[in-house]
Amino acid sequence: MIKVLLVDDHVLVRAGLRMLLETAPGLTTVGEAADGLDAVRQSHALRPDVVLMDLHLPGMDGVAATERIATELPDTKVLALSTFDLEEHVVAALRAGASGFLPKDASPEELIEGIRIVHRGEATVAPRLLLSLIGTFVRPSRPRAVVVPAALSGLTERERQVLELIARGLSNRQIADEIGLSLSTVKNRVSDTFAKLGVRDRVQAVIIAYEVGLVTPGDQNP
Template sequence: MNAHVRVLIADDQPLVRRGLALMLAPEPGFEVVAEAGDGAEAVRLAHEHRPDVVIMDIRMPVLDGIAATARLTAELPACRVLALSTFDMDEHVIGALRAGAYGFLPKDISPEELVAALRVVREGEAILAPRLLTRLIATHVTAPERPVPPSPSGTDGLTGREREVWRLIAGGLDNTEIADRLAVSPSTVKNHITGLFAKLRVRDRAQAVIAAYETGLVTARQAP
């Protein structure tokens, strides 16, 4: 049985909010608990209704989606954010993920993709549209004028196996695929990931992927 998912929809366009709510209405296990027209209202309603996932538009008045996501991450860490935007520009993707969003998808996704993404985010996993991940990678690799930032705290303390797991995560492999590649059990992979995230001080796979490209662990030309 799929877990019950309580959803808050935040978008400044009433038609978009209503459309998203109607998309989720027939789905078993989903409940839209509130709708917000700006980021500040989204934060307030999240405190009131304690949703599992907030569908967060990026461009909103009063408080934009990235700022609202940062507040929710700090104030309600159990409430996960799935960012949606018509404008899939790289800075929006990076900003949302760094603010604490568990995923970033364009608004032209299908109802089936939205439902699947909400379930993934509800379980604490990250999700990013393939076309956005490709552009994100390219941006970090092909921007020579941008100085390489210092390595995240804890990088030097990684074991060889943790570093290999990190590289495979950045290559898009899930836990089962990593286990197959390394000839270990999925539970062993999960333990490595727990230690890796703690040392990197990242919360999820999306932030780990960004850190991998920023530190030069992998590049877009490398195969996992």
């Protein structure tokens, strides 16, 4: 079971998250905290696998709490949440040591999958934020630009299409709707694409798509 600590200063939000997670196979909620300092204390006491961390908290905010947890409890992963998906919040959370960032309006499926991804030791950022974030903080690399097109040439036409849609910020569900495939088939195509590119997650895949010019910041989905 993946043990999750919920951190949010709103009781109703915590209650809703607890109900959602308790219905998901393989997940269990081990505690709740309403502020950053209590989140750090409970992380030490409960040793959760994943902390679901609201960034806007009274007293010690979520970014500071994330930094404490990431430094003091390296085996505990933090998945940051925020109502505001501005780039500075994403960057602050990731720099503080969060393994991922999702907006609070993410779907239940995205949230549950995000918890599982960070528990595996991988990184996750909401698809719609990826391209904007990378377009701001990543620059095309000439050495990579020589190597990566060869890797892209190993993709099928459908896999290239899937990579482009990922890089435009679409979730697996949106990709399935866009190209008329089942969600399970899209998940398999995404896995195959990642394997051929030699990447672990969507963040790395989007970096490649950006670096080789498959997409540009202006291509991001609204």
